[in-house]
Amino acid sequence: LFLGESNMSEAQRFIDETRFNDIPNDKDGYRIDLHAADEGLTPEWIIAATRDARVAAEETARRERLEHKPTPTEVKTHMIAGFGGHLRIMRDDMLAGAA
Amino acid sequence: MSKMFHKVMSLIVGDDSQSNTMRVPKNHSTPKLTERDLLRQESKIGSELFGPIPKGHRREFFCLDESTWIWHEEWKDEKGVERQSTTRYEVHPNGILKVTDGPRYQFIEGEELDNLVAATRFYYEKVAREIYSRDPQTSPAPAV
Numbered sequence: 001l002f003l004g005e006s007n008m009s010e011a012q013r014f015i016d017e018t019r020f021n022d023i024p025n026d027k028d029g030y031r032i033d034l035h036a037a038d039e040g041l042t043p044e045w046i047i048a049a050t051r052d053a054r055v056a057a058e059e060t061a062r063r064e065r066l067e068h069k070p071t072p073t074e075v076k077t078h079m080i081a082g083f084g085g086h087l088r089i090m091r092d093d094m095l096a097g098a099a
Numbered sequence: 100m101s102k103m104f105h106k107v108m109s110l111i112v113g114d115d116s117q118s119n120t121m122r123v124p125k126n127h128s129t130p131k132l133t134e135r136d137l138l139r140q141e142s143k144i145g146s147e148l149f150g151p152i153p154k155g156h157r158r159e160f161f162c163l164d165e166s167t168w169i170w171h172e173e174w175k176d177e178k179g180v181e182r183q184s185t186t187r188y189e190v191h192p193n194g195i196l197k198v199t200d201g202p203r204y205q206f207i208e209g210e211e212l213d214n215l216v217a218a219t220r221f222y223y224e225k226v227a228r229e230i231y232s233r234d235p236q237t238s239p240a241p242a243v
Binding site: 073074076077079080081083084085086087088090091093094095 | 132133134137141162164165166167168188190191192193194195208212213215216219220222223226227230231233
């Protein structure tokens with residue numbers, strides 16, 4: 001396939017806007033780059049594959065968050081954050097009541 | 100205590116004493132309660148959480164906002180020179196970042212983190228009861 005420069009720029013722009021880890025592997029398992037154009041991968045394929053990779057990465061991250069067992073440090077940090085958050089609510093309530 | 104609190108707050112959130120927009124008219128009959136008033140009251144409780152304050156020392160400990168806790172201490176050294184130290188504890192998703200004069204940055208761990216958890220818990224419980232008239236056991240409490 002012949003790929004015009006303008007189309008490849010569009011694909012590159014799309015990739016640049018995504019996180020590095022979202023860039024997918026090509027059919028042979030190599031991380032794609034613009035040289036993929038020489039291998040016959042169209043900008044449309046690159047864009048679609050990048051989108052798919054991003055969706056998959058977000059799903060993986062979501063699952064890992066759900067399965068993650070918090071460390072003792074995270075638990076303690078969460079407690080302190082909770083105290084601060086509730087103090088903020090109580091403060092705001094009192095200020096609202098006094099207004 | 101009030102003067103010191105004002106000084107600490109000025110260092111942290113700026114000084115609004117010169118702002119005309121914040122000035123309450125002298126003939127205003129019911130002074131409006133401000134967040135600073137509440138912080139001042141909270142800090143008084145916070146300063147007393149850790150037992151007696153050494154002679155010549157002044158202390159402030161308070162929750163500035165949901166993600167920031169402040170410890171401030173002033174004292175005179177053996178030569179009579181005034182010293183002060185401000186420590187800010189910032190809540191981050193991965194831990195508590197301690198910011199001290201310098202500035203120096205360090206995520207706290209171990210006993211220091213345990214002590215801070217205990218201090219913030221006591222502070223929360225005491226402030227909820229004594230200032231906001233809430234029962235910390237029944238009001239929405241942080242998940243443990």
